[in-house]
Amino acid sequence: MSETSPGDVPRVRGKRPPQGDPVVDRALALLSAFDAAHPSLTLGELARRSGIPTSSALRLAGRLVAWGALERDAEGRFTVGLRLWEVASLAPRARGLRQVAMPFLGDLEEVTRQHVLLAVREGGDAVLLERLSAHAAIPVLYSVGGRLPLHSTGVGLVLLAYAEADVQEEYLSRPLLHEPERTPVSEAALRRTLADVRREGMAHFRRKVPRPIVSVAAPVFDAADRLAAAVSVVVPQEGADARVLGPAVRTAARAISRGLGARRPLGPGR
Template sequence: MTDDVSPGTRIRGRRPPQGDPVVDRALALLGAFDSNRPYLTLSELSRRTGIPASSALRLAGRLLEWGALERGADGRFSIGMRLWEVASLTPRSHELRRVALPFMGDLEEVTRQHVLLAVLDGEEAVMVERLSSHGAVAALYRPGGRMPLHSTGVGLVLLAFAESGFQEHVLGEPLMHLPEKIPVSAAALRRTLAEIRRDGLATFRRGAPEPIVSVAAPVHDAQGTVVAALSVLVPAENAEPRLLGPAVRTAARGISRGLGAWRAPGTP
């Protein structure tokens, strides 16, 4: 089924010769939103998706009825709570979050900063949970947001324990540390990944917008596969990675045991 495709007579029961299926267009509308543009007008939705305004309005109406979109008094659209409700049922993150939250809470209480939990999705890390204390250092990424693998603590852990073919694919891309936009040496990154696999711990330093240190460790499932990465994010001033490392590693192992891992690789 398609919607407002090309001029001419439409043959009942048959797809017109041009145009995307309705489901693709609906997904395109949802994909038009991002962290920088959580509210969009109809014209903005049309422009960002390439869907004619009349079709965008009709599709948005259906999404409003279902709860995937909401519309404010000013007429702008935003993502609806129904999508959050559905997304929270994702098996990969639901059980992981349930097991991880008590350990994350302990880390947050000790550090009084950010504690992050992320999983690998495509060529990026997705933050599935974050606990943050009042007054914590500025964080670039939000829960549900995507994070670069080569330029975050959790991302480096997930990349270090990914399949070698996937690693080489990422290493073959032109990479830059964000947000500083400093080129990343593939050789240096390869050495860093080897150290993370050896130590079971990653330390990443970022210079902007505020100097921070991220210390991250892998989370394993019952098969010993790394399914997530846990990290703390603290101000670079007076940061002590040597002291944070054991705490993060212990919490990650506790989560791993909760997921069925009898013994995390590298433990005695």
């Protein structure tokens, strides 16, 4: 009863939420059930993780499979479908930015022979748009399409340092933990770090676990001179030379900014 659209059929009191299209919301909830730790789900898992009764979940998943948003593998497990990926790759922030950035990211990867990351801010997280990794690169925590904490990654610090003041204040007002160590973040220390990032035009972030790494990140600006993304290089701490990495990362970030049409590739006011 809860799966009717507003205005089209008589409402049954108490059986449907007051607004929205519950069917669509349920279909989207099925998509939300997938994440990096759960890229394939049985029907039971899909129902449990989305909070949708199994019979509804099966019917809705059937529609999503018919269109190609989901696929079903040989064992009957549901996965995200290639057709959804096709449509999603039209997302302007993923597509336009990536297209401009890729050759420069490739250069950075060639020079550093480790990991090169491109990320954008989405709400209170960084979303990893691209990661180029050399064969011999050290293991890292994050993969493409995944979310990264703003306060404990190089790209995240850049995205936070150049975010609008209200976004920053909202973020700083939360209790924050360093990831993956789960130790508390001092708000005062984070404020100092963000000021440093803005002053230097780049972030240096060091992490000890799972192994000691250094991330050097710089901001990318768009044609309206707004922050568009952050680019970083992640290397093992041993042997890392920030004096070399900094200029390389900033040069790539400026080149990408120019490619996006930024008039001030170092950012507004600089």
